Amino acid sequence: MSSQRVRPEILDFKPYVPGLSEEEIKERYGLKQVVKLASNENPLGASPLAREAVARAAGRMFRYPQNHSPRLAAAIAKAMGIAEAHIVAGNGSDEVIDLLFRVLAQPGKDNVVCYEHCFSMYGLTARLCGVEYREVPRGEDYRLPLESLAEAVDANTKMVFVTSPDNPTGLAAKAEELQVLSGVLPEGALLVVDEAYMDFSWPPEEYSMLAFVPELKNVAVLRTFSKAYGLAGLRLGYGALPLWLAEHVRRARPPFTVNLLAEEAALAVLEDDAFYSETLSVVFKGRELFLKRLPELGCQAWPSQANFVMFRPPYPADQVCEELLKRGVIVRHLKSFGLPENIRVSVGAQAENEAFLKALEEILHG
Known part of the structure; x- marks a missing residue:
């Protein structure tokens, strides 16, 4: 048997499971454009x-x-x-x-x-x-x-x-x-x-x-x-x-x-000081916006020193994530972290942040 040929640690090994890519989301939901705020990537792209x-x-x-x-x-x-x-x-x-x-x-x-x-x-x-x-x-x-x-x-x-x-x-x-x-x-x-x-x-x-x-x-x-x-x-x-x-x-x-x-x-x-400074400026402004608006929408939000915010919506997190996906917004449901009631949203560019908040408001109060 093949199971006898590998180390025992491998038999029940659960690999890292990344979130769905933009292409996978577009294909699954029939979308032409998506806003990806799930992987804590740089909101400005590459230097x-x-x-x-x-x-x-x-x-x-x-x-x-x-x-x-x-x-x-x-x-x-x-x-x-x-x-x-x-x-x-x-x-x-x-x-x-x-x-x-x-x-x-x-x-x-x-x-x-x-x-x-x-x-x-x-x-x-x-x-x-x-x-x-x-x-x-x-x-x-x-x-x-x-x-x-x-x-x-x-x-x-x-x-x-x-x-x-x-x-x-x-x-x-x-x-x-x-x-x-x-x-x-x-x-x-x-x-x-x-x-x-x-x-x-x-x-x-x-x-x-x-x-x-x-x-x-x-x-x-x-x-x-x-x-x-x-x-x-x-x-x-x-x-x-x-x-x-x-x-x-x-x-x-x-x-x-x-x-x-x-x-x-x-x-x-490492030499691109302008890119680095602008990255921090965009993240700090977007993070401040999320920490202000999420509680106003009825969510519990945790203070953050990172380029994302963790929050808990007033409705089941998996359902909120699914509804966001239907609207072309990708966030990270934290079930894989053992926190199924919570969601992590990365800070994006200004237009992306606004698209996320608009979609979330429609879901929670539409």
């Missing part, structure tokens, strides 16, 4: 400088990129104010997550700790690697349970994951709170702070742990180019890791996982 850089580099796509992306690591380090030796780029921050498991956690012996209703890649990667995955309940009103995380670790805990700002709630932990958590972890446990949405926090210096990576030695920070930098389709992220860990991760990673075009796009977008 003009990044597009130009990809076009210039397209003729070199037959060449291998430089291994370990040293130019990109240097540019990230300069932009983020941290030494280059701490930076490990990857094929999305998902690759860095996978590498951390492979380098640090022994299958069948070690465990990692996270909280419930969070980004699924931590649990999926743990199961795929044969590592025990422990979830702790969130605090009241989905508060990040930092104290409970500390209580859940033991001598075999290799990593503790905190997403801040959190997906899907948008809540964030203060840097001083995370420093306390790092200080009470047992020796051998690494605090991994996933800062995929940190660009949208305010003020970021109160929340980001990036500057503390060299000092604390047991903290790693993950970042991505998919959100504020608009490169989701090119799959690029990085880890800011303690020096002892960065060296081992670089040795263990497969060669050439950051492709040549992604690297050129990232180098360009």
Whole structure:
């Protein structure tokens, strides 16, 4: 039997299930145009400088990129104010997550700790690697349970994951709170702070742990180019890791996982201050609009430090999502996060935000 030829972890493995694409929605509902506010993508699209850089580099796509992306690591380090030796780029921050498991956690012996209703890649990667995955309940009103995380670790805990700002709630932990958590972890446990949405926090210096990576030695920070930098389709992220860990991760990673075009796009977008600033301006305005209008429409909305807002409509969330789809608006029903009463809506361009609010008002009060 084929089931006897694969590892037991694979037999009941449930893969990551992304939301429907624009093309799938158009075909299913007979729509010519849709507004996609489900995947937390950049509301402005891609940086003009990044597009130009990809076009210039397209003729070199037959060449291998430089291994370990040293130019990109240097540019990230300069932009983020941290030494280059701490930076490990990857094929999305998902690759860095996978590498951390492979380098640090022994299958069948070690465990990692996270909280419930969070980004699924931590649990999926743990199961795929044969590592025990422990979830702790969130605090009241989905508060990040930092104290409970500390209580859940033991001598075999290799990593503790905190997403801040959190997906899907948008809540964030203060840097001083995370420093306390790092200080009470047992020796051998690494605090991994996933800062995929940190660009949208305010003020970021109160929340980001990036500057503390060299000092604390047991903290790693993950970042991505998919959100504020608009490169989701090119799959690029990085880890800011303690020096002892960065060296081992670089040795263990497969060669050439950051492709040549992604690297050129990232180098360009790091220089595109106008695009980055406009992205933040659009997100902050749209987020403020959602947090004002959603309660006016009878929804409960949670404060957010990310480029999305989580809300609970007065009617069943699955029905509201379905009605929005019929009107060509894609949002994320949070059933897959274990929150079937809630919806996550990404901040889009002004016209997209208004289309979503108009459709939602028709559904709830039409």
